[in-house]
Amino acid sequence: MSVDAFDAEAGTINVVAPEFTLRPHATMLEMVERCPVARIQYTDWPVLSRYEDVAWALRHPEIFSSDLGELLALGNVRPMIPQQIDPPLQTRYRKILDSQFTKKAVNRIEPALREHARNLIAAVLDAGECEFDSAFAIPLPCKAFLEFMGLPVEEMDHFLALKNGVIRPDAHPADLARCTELRAETGRQIYAYFEDLIDQRTRAPREDLMTYLVQVELEGRRLSREEILDICYLFLLGGLDTVTATLGCNIAYLAENAEQRRRISQDSGCVEAVVEELLRWQTPVTLLPRVLKQPVDLRGVHMAAGQVVNLMISAADLDAAEFPRAGEVDFDRDRNRHLAFGLGPHRCLGSHLARLEVRVGLEEWHRLIPDYAIKPGEIPRVSPGIREFQYLPLVWPGVA
Numbered sequence: 347m348s349v350d351a352f353d354a355e356a357g358t359i360n361v362v363a364p365e366f367t368l369r370p371h372a373t374m375l376e377m378v379e380r381c382p383v384a385r386i387q388y389t390d391w392p393v394l395s396r397y398e399d400v401a402w403a404l405r406h407p408e409i410f411s412s413d414l415g416e417l418l419a420l421g422n423v424r425p426m427i428p429q430q431i432d433p434p435l436q437t438r439y440r441k442i443l444d445s446q447f448t449k450k451a452v453n454r455i456e457p458a459l460r461e462h463a464r465n466l467i468a469a470v471l472d473a474g475e476c477e478f479d480s481a482f483a484i485p486l487p488c489k490a491f492l493e494f495m496g497l498p499v500e501e502m503d504h505f506l507a508l509k510n511g512v513i514r515p516d517a518h519p520a521d522l523a524r525c526t527e528l529r530a531e532t533g534r535q536i537y538a539y540f541e542d543l544i545d546q547r548t549r550a551p552r553e554d555l556m557t558y559l560v561q562v563e564l565e566g567r568r569l570s571r572e573e574i575l576d577i578c579y580l581f582l583l584g585g586l587d588t589v590t591a592t593l594g595c596n597i598a599y600l601a602e603n604a605e606q607r608r609r610i611s612q613d614s615g616c617v618e619a620v621v622e623e624l625l626r627w628q629t630p631v632t633l634l635p636r637v638l639k640q641p642v643d644l645r646g647v648h649m650a651a652g653q654v655v656n657l658m659i660s661a662a663d664l665d666a667a668e669f670p671r672a673g674e675v676d677f678d679r680d681r682n683r684h685l686a687f688g689l690g691p692h693r694c695l696g697s698h699l700a701r702l703e704v705r706v707g708l709e710e711w712h713r714l715i716p717d718y719a720i721k722p723g724e725i726p727r728v729s730p731g732i733r734e735f736q737y738l739p740l741v742w743p744g745v746a
């Protein structure tokens with residue numbers, strides 16, 4: 347079914363086709379093999395899908411720049427820090443941010459995270475069914491992230507509306523003009539919110555990440571108001587979307603693969619490997635955009651300077667040249683250098699936090715609900731770009 351999204355003759359891929367977002371694997375495996383430099387329908391941007399090419403591009407920001415300017419309008423009026431800035435400046439920002447996202451720093455939230463997971467599961471357990479995105483995948487990581495950052499958890503719906511207004515504006519993804527308009531509108535609200543919060547934390551510091559940003563020194567000076575805004579803008583998008591998407595992708599896969607699912611309940615020690623292999627298999631952030639600083643000729647395709655290029659990390663993670671039996675999910679893989687968190691200077695800042703949230707989510711879910719399935723007769727709905735299972739109805743036996 348999914349092969350329809352890819353036109354091998356024209357070398358074009360429709361990344362927003364519902365059949366592709368729901369079941370992309372056959373299409374991506376075909377792209378990697380037959381068309382390593384395809385083009386995205388609607389934008390006509392080249393898309394690289396081989397592991398070797400994508401990894402090379404990610405390691406060479408001097409050629410594949412993240413400074414997309416107006417080319418990728420996400421409602422922001424300046425580049426988001428550090429994602430849309432190239433080294434060496436990006437590296438300087440990472441130095442002050444990395445210290446807040448170490449394993450040790452994020453592990454502090456584990457007990458509260460676990461308790462929250464148990465409460466969310468307890469709320470649906472007896473019903474014998476739930477819509478997984480709204481019941482678990484959204485509230486679990488979003489509450490954790492808001493607390494981590496020092497934002498009011500009771501305003502979660504407002505933050506989610508702001509994040510969705512940028513990542514999934516309420517218009518057809520191919521209607522770029524309308525999407526840009528909606529993103530700009532939301533962007534203004536995000537800036538206004540954080541302007542106010544910077545004032546609050548300057549007046550009354552707390553023990554939180556917002557206060558850290560207000561007080562931290564970068565090479566002997568405080569961050570400017572604009573720099574803090576540009577970091578917060580990115581954190582809101584990075585922290586509130588990707589883990590939700592990952593949890594949904596994982597549970598959707600496990601719901602259909604009972605034998606592999608049972609391993610989680612029988613051997614909780616395997617969950618770390620499960621998280622990594624499902625990150626490879628589902629790679630929920632599918633495309634990373636870059637703009638060429640110089641012309642590039644790759645696999646017989648010429649790409650001009652100034653051209654936007656998409657790096658399809660989700661396809662690269664299925665490349666048999668890097669992953670033996672790439673088309674199979676294998677929790678016992680020896681080496682798993684997946685690209686789900688990117689690679690090179692922009693590698694995900696929040697990867698330790700993300701891994702913790704996904705691991706705890708899977709452990710707690712399977713402890714209380716080890717057996718579940720997608721509700722018969724229902725078809726899940728998945729968003730493009732960042733693959734969130736926005737509608738994932740589940741049922742489990744023995745209660746309802």
Ligand code: HEM
Pocket residue numbers: 412427428429430436440580581584585586588589592630631634635685686687688689691692693694695696697699700701
């Ligand atoms: C499973 C969940 C997550 C996935 C799959 C994911 C994926 C990614 C990827 C692929 C990149 C590289 C982007 C690029 O090269 O252009 C990235 C960067 C980033 N991520 Fe994550 N992410 C996740 C969770 C988080 C969380 C929880 C945060 C918390 C704030 C976060 C913050 C960031 C930031 C700030 C960057 C930019 C780093 C830089 O440019 O130096 N991410 N993420």
